[in-house]
Amino acid sequence: MIRVTPLPLDLKHAFRIAHGTSTIRNNALVEIGTGVGEAALPPYYPTTFADVKEYVESVSDLLESALRSNPLDLVSVINQLPPGPTPAIAAIDMALHDVWGQHLGHPLYRLFGLNPKHIPASSYALPIPLSLTELDEHLAPILHFPFLKLKLGSGDVEFDLAIVRRTREQYRGHLCVDVNGGWTIDKAVEAITALSDVDLVFIEQPIRPVENDEWHLLKRLIPKNRIPLIADESVQGPADIIELAGAVSGVNIKLAKCGGIRQAQRMIHLARSLDMSVMLGCMIESSIALTAAAHLGALVDFLDLDGQLHLSKDPFTGLHFDAGIIELPTLAGLGVKKAT
Numbered sequence: 001m002i003r004v005t006p007l008p009l010d011l012k013h014a015f016r017i018a019h020g021t022s023t024i025r026n027n028a029l030v031e032i033g034t035g036v037g038e039a040a041l042p043p044y045y046p047t048t049f050a051d052v053k054e055y056v057e058s059v060s061d062l063l064e065s066a067l068r069s070n071p072l073d074l075v076s077v078i079n080q081l082p083p084g085p086t087p088a089i090a091a092i093d094m095a096l097h098d099v100w101g102q103h104l105g106h107p108l109y110r111l112f113g114l115n116p117k118h119i120p121a122s123s124y125a126l127p128i129p130l131s132l133t134e135l136d137e138h139l140a141p142i143l144h145f146p147f148l149k150l151k152l153g154s155g156d157v158e159f160d161l162a163i164v165r166r167t168r169e170q171y172r173g174h175l176c177v178d179v180n181g182g183w184t185i186d187k188a189v190e191a192i193t194a195l196s197d198v199d200l201v202f203i204e205q206p207i208r209p210v211e212n213d214e215w216h217l218l219k220r221l222i223p224k225n226r227i228p229l230i231a232d233e234s235v236q237g238p239a240d241i242i243e244l245a246g247a248v249s250g251v252n253i254k255l256a257k258c259g260g261i262r263q264a265q266r267m268i269h270l271a272r273s274l275d276m277s278v279m280l281g282c283m284i285e286s287s288i289a290l291t292a293a294a295h296l297g298a299l300v301d302f303l304d305l306d307g308q309l310h311l312s313k314d315p316f317t318g319l320h321f322d323a324g325i326i327e328l329p330t331l332a333g334l335g336v337k338k339a340t
Helices: 049-058 060-068 074-080 086-104 132-142 157-170 185-194 213-221 238-244 261-273 287-294
Strands: 002-017 020-032 035-039 124-126 147-151 174-178 229-231 250-253 277-280 320-322 325-327
Touching: 002 049, 002 060, 020 049, 020 060, 020 086, 035 086, 035 287, 049 060, 049 086, 060 074, 060 086, 074 086, 074 261, 086 261, 086 287, 124 132, 132 157, 147 157, 157 174, 157 185, 185 213, 213 229, 238 250, 238 261, 250 261, 261 277, 261 287
Parallel strands: 124 147, 147 174, 229 250, 250 277
Antiparallel strands: 002 020, 020 035, 320 325
């Protein structure tokens, strides 16, 4: 059975980032036999639900054949997938890994030889507030979290800086910021220099994901003892990691961007070989995609897998997120189930 259905996700609150404001995300659920996968479809990405459905249907014969094989030849099937929208490929990859793990009777992290006790604490992201008073309201219930991420790129760099400084007045844990490409190079140089005394773990995607050469220019323009920079939207595949080597401290790898678990593994090892730190990130997604990524958590330095906390109701259960501490399910495969 191969099926693609809508997966609407209502948010608890308006989530404002440099790309725009969302109150709902319309993702796609991909089911392959007993396996499930999720295609994240943020409004600022070009892939639509129709694109995902069309792609999955175009490879349905391959997937049906894979389901009939025992054991499932996971690597061969994934390698046979033709080029297409990466969220669709990621959803197929997740579902196939889920089936594979179920056939073998173990959770993915165990099949990968990873220890879930080595998973780092995840950051929790705060949307861009409309005012510093609203920021205070967002901060109050989460000041005990070990790692917070501030979304910046409001269109006013001075307000962005005020957000960071106001947070630091109240919060003593690990703090990073994510600009989602909301600054020009000139503004990025200004802001990065101004934030040098705020004790940030890193600054993520300060500039637009246009040309990777711009990251090398940015590196030459900012202080040598700069805050570490992490590339996110600029990193879609392995070639981007190679082009960014030497310009950034690390990369943010997301399953929906790169095409799933297997490609993420390749990119993690490539980044490591180039002496880069690695973050595993997420979109606004359900526990399907977040749990799939978390199975690789022991391989990376940073996690940003808080997407389900922004939902009014998660339609699936999987990983357990407790103030940034992630516990993986012990069920075979992804270990996710429909919520009751």
